[in-house]
Amino acid sequence: MRVFICGIDGYLGWTLAMYLSVRGHEVAGADSFLRRKWVEEVGGHSAIPIVSMNERLEAYKEVYGKEITFWEGDLCNYDFVLRCLKEFQPEAIVHLGEQPCAPYSQIDVEHCVFTQHNNIVGTLNLLWAMTEVCPQAHLVKLGTMGEYGTPNIDIPEGFFTIEYRGRKDTLPFPKQAGSWYHQTKVHDTHNIMFACKIWNLRSTDLMQGVVYGTKIEEMNADERLCTRFDFDEAFGTVINRYCAQAVIGHTLTPYGKGGQTRGFIHIADSMRCMELTAVNPPEIGEYRVFNQWAERFDVTTLAQEVKKAGEAAGIKVEVKPIDNPRVEAEKHYYNPDHQKLFDLGFRPHKMVDMLPEMISDLMKHKDRIEAKREHILPTIKWRRDGAKR
């Protein structure tokens, strides 16, 4: 099928482009290279070296003999979005084109406002352009499990049927997101649900868990095909950051009490889920939600697993909690559903099986991680001095 990927230069975007193209889908995408700038801004860089988009596309063509179409531009520019969709006429649009980092959105008012503006306006432009150009296309939107927060009840997939004062209804599950970034995903969710209602668009909102992993198999063919791997305090997500810490002998640093529990998914599994979603579209007018995660861990258990994997690779690894820069529950109930993708055939990898490959891939770029050692520990804080009790 014809799949348009917003944010095709990112960690997931570039990977998805290859993953889908290799499997016979026609792929096009857009990016404005902001992710590269943001990571540079916070002092990080990709542990695994990445080449320019032009070089990526060339290398991919050399190795796999296929073309991926690319347009450089910003989703906040409506005319650009319109032009891409008109030219490509996608059957599915996978929307990965947002500022995806919680700490980055917490830096200050400018970063908060930028993140909310960028993510909300990009999604609105997509919705309006779809309505104008391809109202039957399927919007596969990357949301996050973080939209739900950590309620004291089970988390269903988007909607739940409840009884309240003797009456029943099926309603969107309440959202309690934990950063200005995560809030943008909640805002998107509401906007997309509304667009499906008034315009009969169709969309699957993928509430994705935290992604980890260095690559998909198809990247082994040529190092120019690698996707980025961030490990700095802002763009490095927890398992990836732990692995990077491990390979340079940096203590693994769970935040606070370390009982924060989340759903996790390997990057190859994330790809599989997005493909499964795209090829199994909802009905016209339907807005549906899949919780896209494989395994559930607390951040202390994760640290112990990375420590084990590191030690199996001959690295001495220590774990020592540090003050939590975030405002979040550090011990809580957490039981989200994730049945729908399994029903479509999703069979995930196990994290413990993927850690050795990650450690080994990162060992090759130990120097690049070492060079940014001072950007791993958190300096961006959720709290503000002015607002103490």
Next chain:
Amino acid sequence: MRVFICGIDGYLGWTLAMYLSVRGHEVAGADSFLRRKWVEEVGGHSAIPIVSMNERLEAYKEVYGKEITFWEGDLCNYDFVLRCLKEFQPEAIVHLGEQPCAPYSQIDVEHCVFTQHNNIVGTLNLLWAMTEVCPQAHLVKLGTMGEYGTPNIDIPEGFFTIEYRGRKDTLPFPKQAGSWYHQTKVHDTHNIMFACKIWNLRSTDLMQGVVYGTKIEEMNADERLCTRFDFDEAFGTVINRYCAQAVIGHTLTPYGKGGQTRGFIHIADSMRCMELTAVNPPEIGEYRVFNQWAERFDVTTLAQEVKKAGEAAGIKVEVKPIDNPRVEAEKHYYNPDHQKLFDLGFRPHKMVDMLPEMISDLMKHKDRIEAKREHILPTIKWRRDGAKR
């Protein structure tokens, strides 16, 4: 107390400034006069003539002997917000400074994006500036009953305790707003709740019903003190628009099946509620919700009541439904709570008692309504041609 009003030039903003100042509060406010421009843009004007802000402030001083401080500027400009708060050091901030019109937000992609950007960024700037300047101040935020939509269960005030799969939690009530504008209020709600959590700010989110009415008593003293009264398809809300239709012999036009039921509140009662809220602040760090409405009606009943009031004033009034330009349930369950403001002492007027005054006030400006007759019926549609099934 020191109350800062965002959107002090609006229908509610100017009214609140007078209402609070007359009652001994120290009032300052900001506005960028966008409401005047938006109404002009859609072809409307205020049925009741309004003077410039300078003339308003002068007239108010002449009549009541008090000063209201005014700064012209945009909440989307962070430095402006910061400067206002630093100079005034408010104890309460009443935030009415948003684009408040559902049809306006539905016009096209530009109006949708403008509305979401304007409302979300203004509120974010306020939250960040409060954290920096006056973290103990109380943010009284105008939300809307429209955030809840029309669920098939009772609507509590913001939060509800539910049991789901054998476990209990108290959660934010799910939001199902019905326009791009209403969605911005949902986004604000999530953003404000989060700011209270991470920064210990305090806020009351007023989920206000549809406001109607031509004035508060204090405006009788001088016609330069009048607040605006809109009746065009976009900025005219239902009771106000019906009254304007009645006085020029225009058929009253409920949309669709006419069973749409909402909560309503007179402008004087809205003022009373905002004062009650401001002088009874929540605890530091608390985010609370009041549902601010007095009486519940469906739009057909409203038309019948306005017809009766018109006929009592000697005007022949007809009622005839027209196609619904919106996408909304036209017959539905609707039972929202509104106890908390009553617990603080709120005792509302009855709509039937207020209609004669409205009709009589508008009769004086019949020519101004007649002049904009062709801007009363809806031309802005929720649906798009491209997205039919």
